[in-house]
Amino acid sequence: xxxxxxxxxxxxxxxxxxxxxxxxxxxxxxxxxxxxxxxxxxxxxxxxxxxxxxxxxxxxxxxxxxxxxxxxxxxxxxxxxxxxxxxxxxxxxxxxxxxxxxxxxxxxxxxxxxxxxxxxxxxxxxxxxxxxxxxxxxxxxxxxxxxxxxxxxxxxxxxxxxxxxxxxxxxxxxxxxxxxxxxxxxxxxxxxxxxxxxxxxxxxxxxxxxxxxxxxxxxxxxxxxxxxxxxxxxxxxxxxxxxxxxxxxxxxxxxxxxxxxxxxxxxxxxxxxxxxxxxxxxxxxxxxxxxxxxxxxxxxxxxxxxxxxxxxxxxxxxxxxxxxxxxxxxxxxxxxxxxxxxxxxxxxxxxxxxxxxxxxxxxxxxxxxxxxxx
Amino acid sequence: xxxxxxxxxxxxxxxxxxxxxxxxxxxxxxxxxxxxxxxxxxxxxxxxxxxxxxxxxxxxxxxxxxxxxxxxxxxxxxxxxxxxxxxxxxxxxxxxxxxxxxxxxxxxxxxxxxxxxxxxxxxxxxxxxxxxxxxxxxxxxxxxxxxxxxxxxxxxxxxxxxxxxxxxxxxxxxxxxxxxxxxxxxxxxxxxxxxxxxxxxxxxxxxxxxxxxxxxxxxxxxxxxxxxxxxxxxxxxxxxxxxxxxxxxxxxxxxxxxxxxxxxxxxxxxxxxxxxxxxxxxxxxxxxxxxxxxxxxxxxxxxxxxxxxxxxxxxxxxxxxxxxxxxxxxxxxxxxxxxxxxxxxxxxxxxxxxxxxxxxxxxxxxxxxxxxxxxxxxxxxxxxxxxxxxxxxxxxxxxxxxxxxxxxxxxxxxxxxxxxxxxxxxxxxxxxxxxxxxxxxxxxxxxxxxxxxxxxx
Numbered sequence: 001x002x003x004x005x006x007x008x009x010x011x012x013x014x015x016x017x018x019x020x021x022x023x024x025x026x027x028x029x030x031x032x033x034x035x036x037x038x039x040x041x042x043x044x045x046x047x048x049x050x051x052x053x054x055x056x057x058x059x060x061x062x063x064x065x066x067x068x069x070x071x072x073x074x075x076x077x078x079x080x081x082x083x084x085x086x087x088x089x090x091x092x093x094x095x096x097x098x099x100x101x102x103x104x105x106x107x108x109x110x111x112x113x114x115x116x117x118x119x120x121x122x123x124x125x126x127x128x129x130x131x132x133x134x135x136x137x138x139x140x141x142x143x144x145x146x147x148x149x150x151x152x153x154x155x156x157x158x159x160x161x162x163x164x165x166x167x168x169x170x171x172x173x174x175x176x177x178x179x180x181x182x183x184x185x186x187x188x189x190x191x192x193x194x195x196x197x198x199x200x201x202x203x204x205x206x207x208x209x210x211x212x213x214x215x216x217x218x219x220x221x222x223x224x225x226x227x228x229x230x231x232x233x234x235x236x237x238x239x240x241x242x243x244x245x246x247x248x249x250x251x252x253x254x255x256x257x258x259x260x261x262x263x264x265x266x267x268x269x270x271x272x273x274x275x276x277x278x279x280x281x282x283x284x285x286x287x288x289x290x291x292x293x294x295x296x297x298x299x300x301x302x303x304x305x306x307x308x309x310x311x312x313x314x315x316x317x318x319x320x321x322x323x324x325x326x327x328x329x330x331x332x333x334x335x336x337x338x339x340x341x342x343x344x345x346x347x348x349x350x351x352x353x354x355x356x357x358x359x360x361x362x363x364x365x366x367x368x369x370x371x372x373x374x
Numbered sequence: 375x376x377x378x379x380x381x382x383x384x385x386x387x388x389x390x391x392x393x394x395x396x397x398x399x400x401x402x403x404x405x406x407x408x409x410x411x412x413x414x415x416x417x418x419x420x421x422x423x424x425x426x427x428x429x430x431x432x433x434x435x436x437x438x439x440x441x442x443x444x445x446x447x448x449x450x451x452x453x454x455x456x457x458x459x460x461x462x463x464x465x466x467x468x469x470x471x472x473x474x475x476x477x478x479x480x481x482x483x484x485x486x487x488x489x490x491x492x493x494x495x496x497x498x499x500x501x502x503x504x505x506x507x508x509x510x511x512x513x514x515x516x517x518x519x520x521x522x523x524x525x526x527x528x529x530x531x532x533x534x535x536x537x538x539x540x541x542x543x544x545x546x547x548x549x550x551x552x553x554x555x556x557x558x559x560x561x562x563x564x565x566x567x568x569x570x571x572x573x574x575x576x577x578x579x580x581x582x583x584x585x586x587x588x589x590x591x592x593x594x595x596x597x598x599x600x601x602x603x604x605x606x607x608x609x610x611x612x613x614x615x616x617x618x619x620x621x622x623x624x625x626x627x628x629x630x631x632x633x634x635x636x637x638x639x640x641x642x643x644x645x646x647x648x649x650x651x652x653x654x655x656x657x658x659x660x661x662x663x664x665x666x667x668x669x670x671x672x673x674x675x676x677x678x679x680x681x682x683x684x685x686x687x688x689x690x691x692x693x694x695x696x697x698x699x700x701x702x703x704x705x706x707x708x709x710x711x712x713x714x715x716x717x718x719x720x721x722x723x724x725x726x727x728x729x730x731x732x733x734x735x736x737x738x739x740x741x742x743x744x745x746x747x748x749x750x751x752x753x754x755x756x757x758x759x760x761x762x763x764x765x766x767x768x769x770x771x772x773x774x775x776x777x778x779x780x781x782x783x784x785x786x787x788x789x790x791x792x793x794x795x796x797x798x799x800x801x802x803x804x805x806x807x808x809x810x811x812x813x814x815x816x817x818x819x820x821x822x823x824x825x826x827x828x829x830x831x
Contacts, residue, residue: 040502062576063558063576063577065576066497066498066501069464070495070498071467073465073468074468074470074502094487096442100441104460104465105464107465108464108465124574127570127573128491129569129571161458162415164408169670171453172451172453172458173453174450177451200521202521202522206441206458207441207459207460208458
């Protein structure tokens with residue numbers, strides 16, 4: 001069960017651009033990361049002032065990389081328009097903590113938070129927490145369960161639950177708080193064949209409802225579908241193809257599969273001619289599995305215009321944050337704005353606004369009068 | 375460095391200085407929500423305002439609690455007190471970007487966190503904040519809290535500190551694992567009764583080497599645990615004579631644990647009610663208490679022990695003559711009083727209230743207010759009182775719970791801090807930009823045992 005969405009259709013709306021700040025590091029000493037920025041703050045502010053709509057924070061287990069959610073939280077008070085979207089694992093984490101951390105990120109960013117829910121096979125991550133290695137379809141099922149727990153907990157305080165009613169001495173209206181009673185061992189709670197650990201979560205959340213009501217949840221398109229994460233459990237999917245030429249067709253296929261209520265974001269590696277170096281040379285010998293553009297700024301603008309006609313947004317993975325961000329900021333984004341294919345960033349807008357999502361009522365809101373004793 | 379010789383010495387030497395921390399409580403009746411000045415408990419601006427005020431007052435540390443389950447009252451969430459708070463580390467990571475020197479302390483439970491994950495997140499906070507992170511170590515064991523977590527209630531009360539100690543030692547080994555600032559990391563293995571860890575840590579040491587450790591247990595076991603593991607103990611003994619006794623006790627335990635007499639600092643929990651004159655402070659205290667424990671809260675407090683609704687009783691009348699419906703108060707309410715013999719307690723309390731002529735409200739106020747932890751008086755009188763603590767060295771400072779958010783430190787920073795500075799017992803600038811540096815703590819030294827790759831518990 002998830003919140004019904006009322007998403008404005010893609011048609012006629014300009015697109016958005018996301019940038020992965022992987023490797024931005026925290027202090028620029030270059031421990032496993034990019035050395036071009038003096039600080040995480042510098043990288044996020046550069047992305048925001050370049051006009052990017054979304055910053056994402058990878059949480060892959062790379063030496064030297066600080067926790068993605070905390071990096072996003074650090075950026076919250078420093079920024080005003082850019083959405084801050086960390087990867088947070090669903091397999092080896094406590095769903096209750098994850099839900100609280102993400103809701104808190106929404107508070108510190110003024111409603112600009114989102115969640116890339118990940119579920120990667122990782123014997124190392126399993127060993128770190130002393131659990132068996134989760135593989136195959138069980139990974140997506142863990143993601144589905146964790147997303148469902150978070151969504152219920154975010155709704156478990158209805159809007160306006162904090163009443164501060166001096167006359168009756170009540171700080172909260174207890175009828176607006178709800179136990180979520182999630183039980184992963186109950187068949188109705190999880191996709192068919194769920195084989196994850198049979199955990200349960202009682203609720204309510206320890207933090208009031210996030211500013212956005214529900215944070216947008218994003219996931220790889222490959223984990224969304226029957227028997228995995230249900231399409232209506234996510235708000236946006238990332239679409240990957242081996243080459244730029246194949247991306248447009250893949251976007252259309254995914255859109256057909258997940259439906260119009262889910263935003264589609266294309267994944268693109270970017271290497272630009274920069275500082276007198278030809279892109280192809282700079283990119284030699286690296287492989288990510290994503291479509292890659294290597295070339296001039298003008299050529300990239302052409303490709304992005306094409307992709308934004310199909311997708312709601314494109315996420316760029318720069319080869320070097322410092323080098324590419326410089327070119328993107330100076331040449332590519334201004335060009336796209338002139339072509340009218342980019343949304344104007346909205347100061348203090350929410351991430352839901354950017355995705356065309358309205359703020360949903362709590363799923364428990366209708367039951368508060370009927371089930372006052374609950 | 376003088377601090378170095380102090381910490382290693384087997385004779386306790388007062389530092390002659392005090393330092394302040396602030397504990398943003400987020401729950402319970404200590405925080406007044408009924409006043410016009412009462413601000414939001416969740417908006418980022420409340421946190422920014424109070425942490426920046428604390429930093430203006432050269433506070434050493436800003437503490438946040440951890441919520442694991444909402445307190446309940448008669449089977450439903452407790453409605454009368456402030457409740458609903460952010461995740462500590464997420465909020466502290468955000469506050470790191472709007473502060474420069476103040477320490478950022480996350481209360482985190484060893485029972486419902488995972489050692490490798492928690493150690494990684496604390497190390498992240500430490501790096502993001504430039505060496506200002508700390509962990510306030512707490513333990514719990516009840517299955518009621520476990521209902522929100524994958525592992526459920528799994529820990530026996532008796533195993534609590536053994537489990538916590540293995541957890542903390544594993545975390546320290548994770549923080550110690552990078553051989554040089556640029557790596558490589560040493561693999562950390564732990565196989566114990568409650569969990570198994572096999573991890574190659576991702577993060578290097580921070581500017582303060584590793585997060586500072588605070589600990590809040592007060593039982594003999596808790597004190598020994600702090601004496602072995604902690605840098606600072608967050609004590610419950612702020613009154614002068616009790617503080618002196620507590621220092622003696624902790625010094626003895628630290629020495630027994632093979633650490634120096636000055637190795638563990640003491641910061642008791644406290645509350646300040648200040649005004650220009652003693653009379654004004656006394657009047658302010660009446661006002662504070664009346665808003666902390668309102669009529670409904672007073673009755674609800676008794677209901678927790680009686681196990682039944684008592685709403686027909688007048689808060690300004692005597693304690694209920696009817697008996698509790700339970701023999702023992704429930705273990706599942708999430709408050710600190712579980713397991714009390716309810717009937718016996720009710721008899722005692724009725725006698726006590728009758729003896730002292732107290733109404734329900736007066737009685738509950740006397741039980742719940744931080745009687746021992748409250749410093750009330752004029753700015754100058756309280757400064758004189760605190761200067762005496764510094765002179766004797768019974769405490770290293772105070773961890774202050776403000777009764778108003780977000781303006782609850784204004785009085786302290788604007789009036790008390792300058793008085794203390796004039797008396798030479800409070801810093802006039804931050805010693806450095808790390809928490810360890812500002813507290814005057816030594817950099818940890820890895821022993822050969824700690825550096826060993828495998829430890830079996």
